[in-house]
């Protein structure tokens with residue numbers, strides 16, 4: 001075989017750090033430059049201390065998503081492993097393949113189950129808006145959307161509603177998020193060091209929740225309807241496994257949903273025309289219902305324009321830039337051969353923000369998603385694709401649309417800082433938390 005002699009083109013940068021810094025500072029530029037210089041299909045690099053190939057474009061996405069388990073398995077960079085896996089990892093994956101199957105099977109995150117959570121979500125979101133935004137003339141949307149998202153996750157994944165407990169978790173997750181944005185140096189005093197500690201606190205809290213729920217399930221108390229209880233009642237996982245799984249869900253589902261909500265509010269705040277279109281769609285839904293009646297699954301299916309707005313927000317600012325795989329065999333692609341053990345990175349930006357597939361990629365234009373014919377295959381991939389595609393997609397859609405419904409009915413808004421800087425290339429966030437001027441709308 002010609003393994004090792006026919007590697008994809010590319011460079012490996014400095015010893016040890018490789019090209020890490022260039023990548024972290026601006027992944028989009030890093031990748032676009034190298035696609036031009038080396039190959040638009042695949043090139044090799046070296047960062048986070050790993051030998052990496054980056055696989056690009058719709059054909060790259062297709063190849064990756066179609067060869068799961070044959071050539072590829074899931075992989076987390078070492079810094080993420082330190083943060084998110086327990087101290088005695090049984091695996092270097094956030095999710096073992098069997099776990100993913102479990103989540104996808106009749107599971108809690110499937111539409112059949114989610115149908116029953118719409119009204120509850122609507123009611124929590126209404127309460128949160130009342131407590132945190134109503135009566136204010138100005139508010140920071142990003143901290144709000146984070147605490148809202150975690151409140152929902154606490155209710156539906158963990159079955160906890162106590163606001164102090166939720167606030168404590170929000171605080172710890174904020175520290176973890178700061179760490180993700182920093183260099184992964186586990187040295188006292190660094191943001192990453194604090195993040196590793198916060199992740200330990202979160203895991204301990206989750207272990208307590210599992211123990212409490214278990215006592216409730218075994219005792220006579222009426223068990224709540226939540227994912228944690230479902231897993232306990234299932235009876236085939238140890239408490240540690242349940243804790244680990246809940247951690248994985250919170251990590252995967254928390255900042256992604258909050259980021260999407262935040263950027264929807266940003267883009268809509270910049271575009272009164274988009275706001276008015278969303279509003280008229282949402283008012284039509286409300287008018288078909290009794291006053292005070294909570295949203296249902298069917299109502300959410302009618303939010304077609306609002307969903308186009310969400311899709312376009314995730315195209316311009318993807319909440320997940322991309323993920324890693326590990327090659328479990330040597331594999332050949334685009335005329336090159338990559339050895340077993342190398343890490344493979346794919347990123348949504350090589351298609352979603354590529355003018356070849358989306359004209360004027362920086363322009364926010366929800367009408368791209370209203371044309372009816374859909375996007376060319378493997379070009380729009382905010383949730384990934386194939387067997388590893390995000391299992392939280394429907395849950396995320398429900399939470400975000402229910403949030404938008406309530407926001408436009410209650411408020412109009414515009415940005416306090418139209419030129420606010422966006423930080424963090426791997427996980428984008430507005431520098432000042434997206435302050436907006438709020439104007440109440442009386443229906």
Ligand code: HEM
Nearest residue numbers: 100252253256257260319320323382383384388390392396
């Ligand atoms: C807008 C919100 C979200 C976006 C954009 C998003 C995106 C993604 C992406 C790109 C992946 C990687 C797929 C791959 O590697 O091929 C992923 C995986 C995953 N997501 Fe999401 N996600 C979102 C929300 C959620 C939520 C709410 C949950 C939990 C309820 C969740 C749970 C997961 C899990 C468990 C995985 C790992 C699946 C695996 O490794 O097979 N995600 N998500």
